[in-house]
Amino acid sequence: MEALPRETVVDALEGRLREDILNGRHKKGSYLPPERELSEGYGVTRTTLKHAFERLVQAGLLETRHGVGTRVRDYARLGGADLLPALIRHSPDWLREVFEVRRGIGSLIASRAAAKATVAQVAELRELLAAVREAEGGARAQLADIEVHRGLARATGNRVYVLLTNTLFNAYLPLRGALVAPFSDADAACERLRPVVEAVAAHDERAAHSAADAYLAATERIMLDELGAGR
């Protein structure tokens, strides 16, 4: 078991505000009602509202100016990738685009890893791959799979690739449950992934690139089918 998150008032309020923003109920560039008014409308204290604001500002959806007001930012134009979880939760259309990017970047990472990986990192990758096979249940296999990708990102020797990988994972982590299909057969998942690890071990950049592309295309297809069927 693992500690499951609890929905606090601020969480709920944040979600509500975010929906209202992403839905366009608060148009971008426009000012929100004053805090005193808005907090009364939602039936919470101004302090609580401000906590929710703090998060949305940090996320790049809002912008507050002392003495003036709180404005909705043009997030589609200026926002960063950390908005993705919110955007996907609001509209799963984004998933297709996230997967496409993940494929492009995953291939890039694999090829960089092939160029840079140390022997220790190759050994670690093999261990992480083995863990996928031994995982019990789709959910576990999925997590083990993510660890392999984190390992590949580390093997590039560039920490920014690790952060980027995390960002993309975080993007669809909230929907994780709906995306276990590719991992229900742990053995198959492991075998799909193996060519990538082996190409990296052989320091063959081109092979790593195409193996990763093939792997990501395959899992992507399964996931999207699953989602399509789920509707």
Next chain:
Amino acid sequence: MEALPRETVVDALEGRLREDILNGRHKKGSYLPPERELSEGYGVTRTTLKHAFERLVQAGLLETRHGVGTRVRDYARLGGADLLPALIRHSPDWLREVFEVRRGIGSLIASRAAAKATVAQVAELRELLAAVREAEGGARAQLADIEVHRGLARATGNRVYVLLTNTLFNAYLPLRGALVAPFSDADAACERLRPVVEAVAAHDERAAHSAADAYLAATERIMLDELGAGR
């Protein structure tokens, strides 16, 4: 002139806490002192401290659990790319890695743009490119250059590339001033960039990829030289 940001108490507190975390003064995995104690230590109200916490939690540096405490997350392992601005501010070593990733992804974006750009987007890219030449002063040219890259990301038809581009720009935006060197000659900057736009216009994916790689490598070199000289 433009409105310059003001340093509020929460801003200062957030910066201080972030430094203490990134410096390792608060070790990852460890619990921070209780809010009541910490707020007294910093001479602020608990409410104010919580606002700063709210941001750091959102940024992925902290994790709070009701009834237990606030723990420092293993950000290097689990954090997302939105941490980059903070990491770079704390230690510019990250810049080299950010540039490398930007080069990889920039090339990827250029080649996707070549595959996907519509005629309208190509026309827009040419306009944005012209704006680089006409920009007055290095800072303006730099901003115009960023707009071209945003345009390229849009031209991929994949909104996630736009967000990713923004994330990478945001990463070194705080240091923007130190990185104007490549843009001091607006004409030259425009000419360096032109092959990328032309390759995209010609829908030549390979040419776009290598032109972008060459362009990014060139500007990267100039920027890193500048930084190296600045020390």
Next chain:
DNA sequence: GTGGCTCAGTGGCTCAGCCACTAGACATCG
């Protein structure tokens, strides 16, 4: 052992209020 109870310590949230800032209306002056 096992399960339930209590309690100290922690973060979540509220409330009422004052401070600081901004923009626009207005008065003043040259």
Next chain:
DNA sequence: CGATGTCTAGTGGCTGAGCCACTGAGCCAC
């Protein structure tokens, strides 16, 4: 009449005191 300074309503920033809700550890009865 135009430029300049002043006032003021409305906004977000921040405070301090306080209560509520949750967690974990120690204790107890079974």
